[in-house]
Amino acid sequence: MRKALFLAAIMLATTSNYALASGKLIAVSWKTFQEERWKTDEAAIKAVVEAAGDKYISTDAQNSAQKQAADIEGLIAQKPDVIIVVAYDSDGILPSIKAIKDAGIKAISYDVQFEDPDSLYITFDNVGVGRLMAKTMLAHGKKEGNFAFIKGDKGDPNATFLFSGIQEVLKPEIDSGKIKVVCDTFTDGWKPDNAQKNMEQCLTANNNKVDAVISENDGMASGVVAALTAQGLAGSVPVTGQDGDKAALNRVALGTQLVSVWKDSRILGKEAGMAAVALADGKPVSSLKGVSTFSSGKKGVKMNAILLQPDPITKANLEDVIKAGWVTKAEVCAGVKAGAVKACD
Template sequence: MNKSIIAAVIATVGFSSAAMAQDGMTVGVSWSNFQEERWKTDEAAIKEALEAAGATYISADAQASAAKQLTDIEALIAQGADALIVLAMDKDAIAPAIDQAANEGIPVVGYDRLIEDERAFYLTFDNRGVGTIIAQTVMDATPEGGNIAIIKGDPGDPNAGFLLEGMMEVVQPLVDAGTVTIAGEAFTDGWKPEGAQDNMEQILTSANNEIAAVLAQNDGMAGGAIAALASQGLDIPVGGQDGDLAALNRVARGDQTVSVWKNSRDLGKRAAEIAVAMAGGTAIDAIPEAQKWSGGENGVEMNAIFLAPTPITADNLNLAIDAGHITKEQACEGALDTVAACQ
């Protein structure tokens, strides 16, 4: 493909960097979208690690379109990507891109979301564990039980299923015991906060506002659910994940019970290191600390690394502050007097 065609492709899909690698290695990153606050942090960590390795970063934003993501990856390959890091918008629709990468000998890191293909390295956090933590923390704050709502992520993202499995490890025994009823649960297209707010409003209407707790599968959706609750004058336990700055402040204010922090700096750094290693000839099954895993829908055995998440509550908010993830000023604006980290 000549330079004029490459330039046209870049102009069409919109890359964050159009630099062509002259020397060294090029790693292309395909983002499903940049809607969530945390992806900016992930990107910064990936860039930093690639720069340290002497590699060039190029990227594309699929803007929540599975079809555009295929075009993006094709263009990243045309730019000369030696390895790909892919945050898949849809677990099934991404398959042709993996085929193309494999045909060209380009290794793929499935980033934070499962691409169930043995040719892709799977790097993520323990998402079932995240779901369990959210549910356990919220239910501990709801000792009398009652009606609960579950606000799920995008139906095309396997993480929504993994998170739900983890949540149900805690919730199902309570349902069986008759102390908890799932009054409503809904998927949220694109994990969008406004979609979560709409879902929460519908659940509140159907349950006559009789909801005791909410399990949201990320912080953006927790924020949407909290907005719906606030409009009805309800202040109940709500859990989420990602360690979004706004969510950590809600934890300090008492509006959100827990945000499970997945240190995306660690995830981004590891992804860059794995991509560079595989592009340099390291076999997919020779990546340090990798384990064999086959817990996906189709039972495909893959090489994977699962990082450990950290639940952040009002009691240990200092962990996120001390790690430099959020400043004390950001975390503690309007905080409750009882939050030790804000004293």
């Protein structure tokens, strides 16, 4: 099912006809280019927009809510047709969104949700990512025992979305006592070295009696695995992650990480690019493919959303990322013994 959706998304992206649109202006307000992935997103959006004959402009808020507000004012002044916003602060952005709408421009909430009933929300299903992490852990990792939760930054709504998905799947097991939560910490700034220290202290406090670690992303998983390695536990304690980082996919091949839930940001970018082009041409939101109603945000505001399904990458389906051209086989398989992983032979 997931794969079918995935293929459909690619087909959609490659076969759509943009001949109608031309000369429209699509703007993006990025919250940051600090992490690797945003450049990938940008390239995908830009490609779709320019293929349709429209113009692409963008700003980088450099992780500052104030700068983003100023950025958006600047974008509005250039009279674009659509503004795609990757919000740094999902509440703080709302006045800027109102200004966008007041200027008669359409807004798209990209990856990070801001709750505005008139905007379109395009994202990978983050609650779904959490669910997938937990489900993969139960199916291929550990079903019971002492679990440690290494969560992301407290201020990021995605950390909470993820955790609600994780909780949803694990709650019955926790309630029945099969799973005992021994550590549960937020990690300042999603930083790997903080996650490493958190994990070291978690292992110390529990005398290494930790059976599984739910880490909310791959960067933190690198810190968790380093802490486990120092105790000789790497490989025997399953660790989750997300983002499809090259280093993490290598750990999946080496067996020190169980799963990296992969959200191909190129597909997300393509989807957003196509939606922006369509909206710029004056097409109604309801005419877009895959639109549903979403209301599980913090305030429960009902909005139109396109939710894409992520792909949990484990040892068994590592070839997915290689085939998609996300990473090379050499990068994934560095240091892997022959015959240990199918995708590496």
